[in-house]
Amino acid sequence: MLLLSLFSSCLIRQTYLQYDVREYLDFHEPDQSCRKNDMLVLRFQTLHPSGIDSYHYLVVDFVIVAVVMAEERRFGVGYALAPKKQQSFIQDSLVELARSRGVDLVRIDTEKELADQGPFDCVLHKLYGQDWRRQLEAFRVKNPNAVIVDSPEAIERLHNRISMLQVVSELKIEHESDTFGIPKQIVIYDKETLFDRPAWEGLKFPVIAKPLVADGSAKSHKMALVFNHEGLNNLKPPIVLQEFVNHGGVIFKVYVVGGYVKCVKRKSLPDVSEEEKLGSLEGLLSFSQVSNLATNERTDDKYYKMMHLDDTEMPPQSFITDIARGLQRGLKLNLFNFDVIRDARFGNRYLIIDINYFPGYAKMPGYETILTDFFCDIVQKKEEGEVEKIGLESYEALSCDKEVRKTLSNDGDDGAVRNIDEDPIQV
Numbered sequence: 001m002l003l004l005s006l007f008s009s010c011l012i013r014q015t016y017l018q019y020d021v022r023e024y025l026d027f028h029e030p031d032q033s034c035r036k037n038d039m040l041v042l043r044f045q046t047l048h049p050s051g052i053d054s055y056h057y058l059v060v061d062f063v064i065v066a067v068v069m070a071e072e073r074r075f076g077v078g079y080a081l082a083p084k085k086q087q088s089f090i091q092d093s094l095v096e097l098a099r100s101r102g103v104d105l106v107r108i109d110t111e112k113e114l115a116d117q118g119p120f121d122c123v124l125h126k127l128y129g130q131d132w133r134r135q136l137e138a139f140r141v142k143n144p145n146a147v148i149v150d151s152p153e154a155i156e157r158l159h160n161r162i163s164m165l166q167v168v169s170e171l172k173i174e175h176e177s178d179t180f181g182i183p184k185q186i187v188i189y190d191k192e193t194l195f196d197r198p199a200w201e202g203l204k205f206p207v208i209a210k211p212l213v214a215d216g217s218a219k220s221h222k223m224a225l226v227f228n229h230e231g232l233n234n235l236k237p238p239i240v241l242q243e244f245v246n247h248g249g250v251i252f253k254v255y256v257v258g259g260y261v262k263c264v265k266r267k268s269l270p271d272v273s274e275e276e277k278l279g280s281l282e283g284l285l286s287f288s289q290v291s292n293l294a295t296n297e298r299t300d301d302k303y304y305k306m307m308h309l310d311d312t313e314m315p316p317q318s319f320i321t322d323i324a325r326g327l328q329r330g331l332k333l334n335l336f337n338f339d340v341i342r343d344a345r346f347g348n349r350y351l352i353i354d355i356n357y358f359p360g361y362a363k364m365p366g367y368e369t370i371l372t373d374f375f376c377d378i379v380q381k382k383e384e385g386e387v388e389k390i391g392l393e394s395y396e397a398l399s400c401d402k403e404v405r406k407t408l409s410n411d412g413d414d415g416a417v418r419n420i421d422e423d424p425i426q427v
Contacts (some may be wrong), residue, residue: 031055073102073378080127082106088360094368103375114139122147122378126358128155128215147378154332155357159215161240162187164355167330173322178315178342180323180350185242187212194232203243205229206272209284212238214356224286224410225269231283245351246271247341250312252350254320255337256373260322262364263340265312271344315340323352333357334374404411 021038077098081089086107107353108117114135123139123146133152140148152234158164165182173180184203188194209224225244227230227376233284251268254261320340327338337359 005396015126017092036399054199074373075103075121076106076119077103077124077375077378078106078108078127080114080123080132082126082164085126085358091362091368094362094371098372098375101372101376103372103379115142118143118146120146121382122149122375124149126155126216128152145382147382149378150333150335150357156357157331158333158357160337161210161212161214161354164214164353164421167327170330171323173319173324173326175316175319178319178348178350180319180352181265183243183245183351185240188237188239188241190237194235194237195229197229203241206244207241208244209235210240210242212240214354214355222286224284225272226284227272228283234284243355244269244272245341246310246344247351248344250309250342252315252320252342253337254324254326254340255359255361256324256333256335257361257370258274258334258377260370261318261321262370262372263314263317264364265309265314267309268341307359321349327355331355333358335361376419391397 059199077165079086086202090105090107098105106120108114108123108125109121113167114123115138118139120143123136125136136148136152155381157167159414160187165185168180168182171180186199186203188199193199206225206227209221209226211222214220224231224235226241247268249268249270251266252263253266254263323340324338327336328334335358338352339354341351341353343351361371364370
């Protein structure tokens with residue numbers, strides 16, 4: 001901070017037009033600044049050949065400098081996404097809002113080397129493979145100050161349904177009354193183990209069969225609810241068998257975007273009664289057929305109306321936020337969501353059943369504001385040299401242009417994050 005004592009009687013007040021200020025700042029960078037009322041004092045250091053430092057000062061209208069800096073310093077976020085993801089995520093509403101706040105979203109041409117593109121202050125990506133990892137590393141070496149969201153090594157952990165949930169067991173979170181964990185589960189690598197009943201010790205039907213690999217492909221989403229051993233015949237290892245826990249037909253999806261956490265409730269698989277466990281003849285039900293999971297006495301529509309989704313109590317916000325922060329630190333990721341169910345046998349017991357990288361944020365009303373706030377948080381941390389803190393601490397949403405003014409004046413207003421509506425999304 002430049003102290004007011006730096007003012008001297010010989011300091012001549014100068015008035016610059018916007019063009020003059022822009023031209024001057026193109027060639028000179030102030031090393032300190034302070035604001036007095038509506039004026040801004042910039043200090044410029046001059047090194048004489050003798051080695052003695054001297055300073056000169058520029059006094060200008062604060063608003064003029066803020067406008068110039070906002071106009072001149074924009075931040076580029078390059079994105080590399082699969083076509084389907086790009087179509088759903090990069091919408092005009094997001095691009096326009098980000099642009100209005102000083103952030104330009106730029107498509108990365110995957111046909112060209114990443115290191116030859118840019119400049120980018122940040123790279124947002126959801127591409128896989130050794131070649132892409134090589135390109136990210138080459139880009140990082142060439143652009144050491146750029147932020148890559150997120151690390152390929154950290155993302156890869158979520159591609160295995162066992163390793164993705166191991167981090168849950170490592171969390172140390174204390175809460176007055178609520179507890180959390182993961183369902184019982186085992187990995188089946190071959191058909192022999194699939195029908196080896198001793199290997200199932202501690203795991204009871206029904207179970208959910210999930211592919212071991214969770215890379216976002218269509219194959220990785222093919223799951224099934226298995227009622228008995230006969231239902232195992234149609235399964236193809238390697239798979240994860242996860243105990244199905246009745247949870248009132250409601251799943252809580254927790255979205256994490258940097259320092260932002262939001263929990264919403266959605267429809268899920270209906271509870272399975274003891275009669276249905278014994279009465280299932282087919283033994284297996286694909287998730288694509290979940291709407292048919294009903295008896296003549298109970299259709300899904302009647303079931304969901306009966307359970308009153310809107311009346312379902314949400315988990316404690318502080319509890320969910322603590323879990324989200326713990327997962328974020330453990331996974332070292334900024335963009336993910338995790339699925340939580342409430343064990344119907346214990347009203348205060350929650351189970352984390354899945355974690356997904358870079359989920360479908362565009363399904364959420366107001367996602368444009370949340371993602372733009374995240375980009376601005378990256379800008380702020382990058383400018384302050386605190387990139388390693390991105391997403392690991394709660395932050396207040398900042399408009400990028402307001403943050404430029406705050407940097408110059410030490411006196412700016414913070415914006416507010418818009419809440420996400422809880423309109424049901426069928427899962």
